[in-house]
Amino acid sequence: MSELIRPAKLRLGVNIDHVATIRNARGGDHPDPVRAAEIVAAVGGDGITAHLREDRRHIRDDDLARIQDATGLPLNLEMAATEEMLAIALRHKPHAACIVPERREERTTEGGLDAAGMHNHLAPVVGRLLDAGISVSLFIAPDARQIEAAMRLGAPVVELHTGEYAHACLEEGGGEARAVELRRIADMAALAAKNGIEPHAGHGLTYENVQPIAAIPQLAELNIGHYLIGEAIFCGLEQSIRRMRQLMDDAR
Numbered sequence: 302m303s304e305l306i307r308p309a310k311l312r313l314g315v316n317i318d319h320v321a322t323i324r325n326a327r328g329g330d331h332p333d334p335v336r337a338a339e340i341v342a343a344v345g346g347d348g349i350t351a352h353l354r355e356d357r358r359h360i361r362d363d364d365l366a367r368i369q370d371a372t373g374l375p376l377n378l379e380m381a382a383t384e385e386m387l388a389i390a391l392r393h394k395p396h397a398a399c400i401v402p403e404r405r406e407e408r409t410t411e412g413g414l415d416a417a418g419m420h421n422h423l424a425p426v427v428g429r430l431l432d433a434g435i436s437v438s439l440f441i442a443p444d445a446r447q448i449e450a451a452m453r454l455g456a457p458v459v460e461l462h463t464g465e466y467a468h469a470c471l472e473e474g475g476g477e478a479r480a481v482e483l484r485r486i487a488d489m490a491a492l493a494a495k496n497g498i499e500p501h502a503g504h505g506l507t508y509e510n511v512q513p514i515a516a517i518p519q520l521a522e523l524n525i526g527h528y529l530i531g532e533a534i535f536c537g538l539e540q541s542i543r544r545m546r547q548l549m550d551d552a553r
C-alpha cells in the first residue's frame with residue numbers, strides 16, 4: 302500500500318454509551334456521559350461515539366448537544382436508518398453518522414448492516430446526510446459484497462464489525478476461527494482502502510484482542526466502548542483509555 306494513503310495515526314473513538322446505561326439504571330443524572338466525554342478529550346482520545354437507540358436505553362436525545370458542546374472532539378453518531386434518526390442527525394450535524402442495523406430486542410449491535418440488500422432504503426439516507434456535510438460510515442460485516450454495496454451507495458467510510466473476531470478470541474481452541482476472521486478484516490480493510498473508502502473497525506475489542514486489529518495498516522479508526530467503560534470501574538476511565546491507546550500504538 303502506498304505511504305500516501307496510509308493513515309498517519311490510528312484514531313481511537315471512545316463509545317460512551319455505557320456510562321449512560323449506568324446513569325439510566327437509577328434514572329438520575331449520574332454518572333454523566335458528558336463527564337466521560339471530557340475525560341476522553343483530556344487524555345487525547347480522537348473522538349466520541351454515541352448510539353442513540355430507538356428505545357433510548359443509554360444515550361438520550363438531550364445528551365447529544367451536551368456532548369457536542371462539552372469538547373471539540375468529533376462526534377460519531379451511531380444510528381439506525383430511520384426517518385426519526387435522520388431528522389435528529391440533520392438537526393445536530395455530528396461530524397459523522399455511522400449507520401447500524403438495530404433490532405429492538407438485541408443486547409448490542411449484533412450483526413453488520415445489509416448494505417447490499419437495503420440499497421434502495423439506504424441510498425436517500427446516505428445522500429441526505431452527505432448533503433448536510435455529515436460524513437457517513439456503514440457498519441458492515443467484513444464481506445466483499447458489503448464493501449461493493451458501500452461503494453455503490455457512495456459512503457466515504459465503512460466500519461468493519463469485529464464481533465465475530467472478538468467472539469473467536471474467547472473460544473477455547475478458537476485459534477483457527479480467529480485467524481480466519483482476522484484475515485477477513487484485513488482483506489476487507491485493504492479492499493475498502495483500494496476503492497477510496499476509509500476503513501474503521503469496532504465491536505468487542507479489548508486489551509487482549511486489539512493489537513492484531515490495530516496492526517492492520519489501512520485502518521484509520523477503532524471505536525471501542527463496553528470494555529473501556531468496564532475497565533474504568535476498576536482503574537478509571539483515564540487509565541483504561543491510556544492503556545488501550547498504548548496497545549494500539551505499540552501494534553502499529
Ligand code: PXP
Nearest residue numbers: 410440503504505524525526527
Ligand atoms: N462500533 C459500532 C458501530 C457499534 O455499534 C459499537 C457498539 O455500540 C461499537 C463500535 C463499540 O463496541 P463495544 O462497545 O463492544 O466496544
